[in-house]
Amino acid sequence: MDQHLENKDPKLKDIAYSWVDSSVFLFYLEVFCIVAFLVGASYGLYTHRYKGKPEVEVPGNTLYTPQYK
Numbered sequence: 001m002d003q004h005l006e007n008k009d010p011k012l013k014d015i016a017y018s019w020v021d022s023s024v025f026l027f028y029l030e031v032f033c034i035v036a037f038l039v040g041a042s043y044g045l046y047t048h049r050y051k052g053k054p055e056v057e058v059p060g061n062t063l064y065t066p067q068y069k
Contacts, residue, residue, distance in 0.1 A: 060067035
């Protein structure tokens with residue numbers, strides 16, 4: 001009978017009074033936040049990745065051995 005009355009007490013659902021239930025919730029919340037951060041960071045790095053060496057035209061007079069006209 002006491003157990004039935006315990007479940008109706010609103011204090012038991014509060015984070016300060018029921019650390020067993022709230023710690024599980026906080027653990028899964030933390031895991032979700034870490035996974036979301038890693039996925040977001042990976043996507044950001046993927047979209048701003050190095051796309052290769054661009055073709056740059058270098059003037060002949062600025063080479064190590066300059067070529068003049």
